[in-house]
Amino acid sequence: MTEISLEDIVHAVLRSDHDAAEDSIEIAREESSGDDAVVAVSFRTTEGDPRRAFLSLTRDREGAWRASGGWSGGPGAPGPDEVFVTSGGWGCSGSRQHAVLGGWVAEPSAFTARLADPTTGQVLTDQVVNEVVVFMSPGELPLRYAQVELLDQSDTVLRRAPVYRTAPRSTRQSPTMQEVGGGVVRRGRRHGAQKSAGSVHAPGETLSAVTTSDVWDEETAARYDADAEVHFAPDVLDPTLDLLERLAEDGPALEFAIGTGRVGIPLAARGVPVTGIELSEPMVAQLRRKVDEQQIPVLVGDMATTAVPGAGTFSLVFLVWNSISNLRTQAEQVQCFKNAAHHLRPGGRFVIDLWVPPIQRLLPGEEAVPMSVGEGHLVFDTYDLLTQECTSHHYHRDDEGTVRYGAGHFRYIWPAECDLMAQLAGLELESRWADWKGSPFLATSDTHVSVWRKT
Missing domain, CATH: 3.40.50.150 (Vaccinia Virus protein VP39)
Structure with a gap:
C-alpha cells in the first residue's frame, strides 16, 4: 500500500474543506514532534480570496499521517498592539500529545518569538520561519497570563501582546477564522x-x-x-x-x-x-x-x-x-x-440551566404556548415538534406606552437527550435539580439544573 505523504493530506484537506485552488497552495512551515505535526499553509480559494491555515496532523497506529483538525483565516491587517496577523492553536486532546500556538507574525523583520508566563517563569522561544511562529509543547502551554514577544536579531522587542485576545474595542474587525473541516x-x-x-x-x-x-x-x-x-x-x-x-x-x-x-x-x-x-x-x-x-x-x-x-x-x-x-x-x-x-x-464539571419543553400544554392542532403574561411583557412560544425548533415571541410595553416586538429562535432539548449528549462527550450525570437551590427534580418540574462530570 502506498503511503500518503503529509503534503498530500494537506492538499486534500484544503481542496475538500476550503475550496483551495490547487496551484495556489504553499507550505510556509512544517514542524513535527513525536506523532504530532503542524503545517502552516497559505493559499487562495477558487474565487481568489487569500487564506492562511494551520493544520494539525497525527500518526495513527500504523504510522500513517491523518488530519486531526486546525483552523484557517483571512490575512487581515494587524493593529499596533497585536503580534499576529492570523493566529490560533489547540490543546492536547484525543490523539494529540502536543499543544500548539502559532501564526503569521505582524512584524516581518521579527527573527525570534518568545512566549512567557510571568506567573510561573516558564519561557518558550521559537525562530520565525517564513514569517510563521510555532510554539509546540508536550502537555498544555502556559497561556492564561502569558505574553508573546517578537524580537529582532539583537533581541530588541519589536512587539508585545497578551495571548488572550478580547473583543475588539474599535470598529476594526479582527481576522475571522473557521475550523478546518467545517465550523460554524x-x-x-x-x-x-x-x-x-x-x-x-x-x-x-x-x-x-x-x-x-x-x-x-x-x-x-x-x-x-x-x-x-x-x-x-x-x-x-x-x-x-x-x-x-x-x-x-x-x-x-x-x-x-x-x-x-x-x-x-x-x-x-x-x-x-x-x-x-x-x-x-x-x-x-x-x-x-x-x-x-x-x-x-x-x-x-x-x-x-x-x-x-x-x-x-x-x-x-x-x-x-x-x-x-x-x-x-x-x-x-x-x-x-x-x-x-x-x-x-479530569473530574471537572459541566453545568447547564435549562427549561423543560412544555409540550404537554399544547392542545391538539395548536402551535403556541403562553410562557409569560405580565403587564409589561408577554411571551408566547411556538413549536415545531418534528425539528424541536422553537420561537419565543416577546411583546414589551415601554414606559411611553409603545409596544416593542422581538423574537428569539431556539432548539429545545429534553433532559434525557442532554444525558445522551453528555455520554457522547465522555461526561456522566452527577446531579440534577429543579432549580439552583437544589429542589428535587420531578416529572412536573419546568426547569432543571444538571451537572455532568468528566470521567
Whole structure:
C-alpha cells in the first residue's frame, strides 16, 4: 500500500474543506514532534480570496499521517498592539500529545518569538520561519497570563501582546477564522452575517452543515440588562453563584455565552477565576463597561467550537439561562457538550440551566404556548415538534406606552437527550435539580439544573 505523504493530506484537506485552488497552495512551515505535526499553509480559494491555515496532523497506529483538525483565516491587517496577523492553536486532546500556538507574525523583520508566563517563569522561544511562529509543547502551554514577544536579531522587542485576545474595542474587525473541516457561521440579527472573530477552535468532530443562531446587536445588547432585571435580583442570582462557586472547588471556570457578565462578574468577585466565550461583540462591549480584560478574559466566538487558552485545565464549565438552546441543531448541541469536555480537567464539571419543553400544554392542532403574561411583557412560544425548533415571541410595553416586538429562535432539548449528549462527550450525570437551590427534580418540574462530570 502506498503511503500518503503529509503534503498530500494537506492538499486534500484544503481542496475538500476550503475550496483551495490547487496551484495556489504553499507550505510556509512544517514542524513535527513525536506523532504530532503542524503545517502552516497559505493559499487562495477558487474565487481568489487569500487564506492562511494551520493544520494539525497525527500518526495513527500504523504510522500513517491523518488530519486531526486546525483552523484557517483571512490575512487581515494587524493593529499596533497585536503580534499576529492570523493566529490560533489547540490543546492536547484525543490523539494529540502536543499543544500548539502559532501564526503569521505582524512584524516581518521579527527573527525570534518568545512566549512567557510571568506567573510561573516558564519561557518558550521559537525562530520565525517564513514569517510563521510555532510554539509546540508536550502537555498544555502556559497561556492564561502569558505574553508573546517578537524580537529582532539583537533581541530588541519589536512587539508585545497578551495571548488572550478580547473583543475588539474599535470598529476594526479582527481576522475571522473557521475550523478546518467545517465550523460554524452565524447569521446576525439585524446586522448581517457574522463569523467567530479572533477565536481559536476546539479539536474534535466538525459540524457538517452551516447553522444559524441569533446574535444580539448593539441595540439589544444595550438594553439587555434592563430587560433581564429580574434575573439580577439577589434571590435569583445568589443561589446560582453559591452552587457554581462550590462546584468550581479550587479551579478556574469557563462560562459559555457569558453575555454582559450577569453571572460571570459576581462569580469572579467571589474569587473564582472566570474566562468567557461570547458570540456577540456588542454584548462583550457591555461587559467591558463593568470589568476589564485582566479581570475576565473573553473570546468572541461560538460555544460549540471555540476554545480558549488553558483548555483541559478548567474545573468548571457552565452555561446558564437556557443558552444551550441558542444552538439550533442537534449536531451543534452535541459539539457544545464535547467542547465543554475538551476544556475540563479530569473530574471537572459541566453545568447547564435549562427549561423543560412544555409540550404537554399544547392542545391538539395548536402551535403556541403562553410562557409569560405580565403587564409589561408577554411571551408566547411556538413549536415545531418534528425539528424541536422553537420561537419565543416577546411583546414589551415601554414606559411611553409603545409596544416593542422581538423574537428569539431556539432548539429545545429534553433532559434525557442532554444525558445522551453528555455520554457522547465522555461526561456522566452527577446531579440534577429543579432549580439552583437544589429542589428535587420531578416529572412536573419546568426547569432543571444538571451537572455532568468528566470521567
